[in-house]
Amino acid sequence: xxxxxxxxxxxxxxxxxxxxxxxxxxxxxxxxxxxxxxxxxxxxxxxxxxxxxxxxxxxxxxxxxxxxxxxxxxxxxxxxxxxxxxxxxxxxxxxxxxxxxxxxxxxxxxxxxxxxxxxxxxxxxxxxxxxxxxxxxxxxxxxxxxxxxxxxxxxxxxxxxxxxxxxxxxxxxxxxxxxxxxxxxxxxxxxxxxxxxxxxxxxxxxxxxxxxxxxxxxxxxxxxxxxxxxxxxxxxxxxxxxxxxxxxxxxxxxxxx
Numbered sequence: 001x002x003x004x005x006x007x008x009x010x011x012x013x014x015x016x017x018x019x020x021x022x023x024x025x026x027x028x029x030x031x032x033x034x035x036x037x038x039x040x041x042x043x044x045x046x047x048x049x050x051x052x053x054x055x056x057x058x059x060x061x062x063x064x065x066x067x068x069x070x071x072x073x074x075x076x077x078x079x080x081x082x083x084x085x086x087x088x089x090x091x092x093x094x095x096x097x098x099x100x101x102x103x104x105x106x107x108x109x110x111x112x113x114x115x116x117x118x119x120x121x122x123x124x125x126x127x128x129x130x131x132x133x134x135x136x137x138x139x140x141x142x143x144x145x146x147x148x149x150x151x152x153x154x155x156x157x158x159x160x161x162x163x164x165x166x167x168x169x170x171x172x173x174x175x176x177x178x179x180x181x182x183x184x185x186x187x188x189x190x191x192x193x194x195x196x197x198x199x200x201x202x203x204x205x206x207x208x209x210x211x212x213x214x215x216x217x218x219x220x221x222x223x224x225x226x227x228x229x230x231x232x233x234x235x236x237x238x239x240x241x242x243x244x245x246x247x248x249x250x251x252x253x254x255x256x257x
Contacts (some may be wrong), residue, residue: 014042017053017072018103024066030059035110037100039075041176044099048178050156050200055103056096058082058110079109086113091123091164091174098173125168126227132161132220143213148206155209156199159216163196165223192219 018036025031039054041047054073057063061078068074075092077085086093097117102110139154163184164174170187174180178200184193195212198204204212 036104043101044176089121089124125165128165
């Protein structure tokens with residue numbers, strides 16, 4: 001496996017975890033039929049100090065999860081579940097197909113999936129809004145408790161989900177998290193880009209974090225309004241959001257500190 005030359009995380013480290021995955025799959029007697037795909041910013045060569053190592057492991061039958069280091073994520077799915085989520089418009093599976101770096105696919109199953117990617121559903125941006133709301137409830141509690149580090153990490157997840165929702169709604173497929181700010185700028189959402197960048201930098205004090213949180217939460221509220229007013233095909237129904245409501249979704253930003 002040849003990884004991008006710009007990787008700051010050692011290629012040997014990724015290969016070591018990949019080897020462990022392959023051993024586990026061999027022990028489960030599914031290695032020959034398994035597909036392993038490297039995901040995220042490392043697959044794109046865009047990792048930061050916050051980046052983890054993400055693998056997607058797809059098998060024909062269920063495989064029990066095993067313990068992995070805290071900075072490694074192994075997403076286990078059966079082929080049936082993966083294809084179902086892909087066809088339902090889940091952006092995680094869609095990202096894997098578009099940008100994932102295949103590490104193992106002895107059966108050639110992944111090649112067949114890639115051949116059909118032109119017929120796959122566009123991810124539903126409203127799912128990202130739902131994910132953002134779940135993380136926001138945790139983030140707000142951490143911030144209220146004065147846990148700046150924990151809240152910042154959770155609000156970064158919230159802001160990233162919101163960014164992906166905004167991009168998907170504009171028919172732009174989100175890249176890895178470090179690349180989201182530039183994509184947001186390209187569609188005219190500079191303040192949204194700035195909020196993601198500030199959270200990724202991880203240098204905010206509690207007052208700055210509260211300011212970012214207020215912006216992120218307002219943006220989430222507005223997106224939920226748009227999602228509620230959407231029809232079954234995911235196209236915004238403008239009848240219920242008029243006047244200043246929709247423009248505010250794209251124009252309001254964080255004040256400078």
